[in-house]
């Protein structure tokens with residue numbers, strides 16, 4: 668579905684991503700893991716188009732469709748090809764109600780004639796009772812649900828989540844895990860999850876890609892993410 672080859676990114680003259688290769692397979696949940704500052708957010712922002720890439724390629728291809736060079740598309744056009752994004756800071760409109768936030772997302776998706784679907788409230792039943800409540804008045808858990816609902820209302824084929832568990836309690840994290848598994852297994856959605864919460868990653872992801880100082884140093888099935896690998900790349904000593 669999405670193939671990255673030799674992606675390099677710089678912040679000014681700071682070389683941040685180094686020759687990153689990554690393949691996302693349809694229907695598979697892949698987690699980009701790594702300690703803080705290793706480049707997870709930078710990588711997802713390069714895929715969504717919010718950050719420019721210095722060199723490399725990103726090819727998007729769906730079954731039966733032609734390959735498309737994502738790097739030629741602006742961020743808003745990448746969402747139109749089927750990429751939904753839930754950023755770490757959620758970016759919901761705090762002065763708009765839940766329903767207005769969802770309407771804005773639908774308008775931005777530029778699907779002429781599409782109407783607000785009740786399906787989204789089937790996935791997020793708590794939001795139904797909060798339709799008229801402004802974003803700023805929602806709890807953190809409900810803001811996260813709204814950010815996900817906003818990304819899902821455009822029916823993406825690839826959903827990208829950047830540290831969705833950050834700052835949230837265990838009960839909500841459990842519920843979030845159930846939702847991600849459901850989207851992946853029941854709806855066949857391809858998911859890219861930037862995370863560092865290991866038990867959550869093990870529960871929801873099929874595959875991992877481990878970033879260390881902006882390089883993809885290991886990848887594979889989630890069952891291959893074993894203790895020696897974690898000790899080597901994800902312990903405090905590994906940043907020295």
Ligand SMILES: Nc1ncnc2c1ncn2[C@@H]1O[C@H](COP(=O)(O)OP(=O)(O)OP(=O)(O)O)[C@@H](O)[C@H]1O
Nearest residue numbers: 678681683701702703704705706707708709710863
């Ligand atoms: N806007 C920016 N300008 C300059 N450097 C940045 C910027 N954003 C991130 N960086 C740097 O790029 C590197 C990778 O950061 P990034 O946020 O991608 O890591 P991360 O793995 O997502 O970390 P975290 O888990 O803390 O979100 C870090 O050294 C960070 O300080």
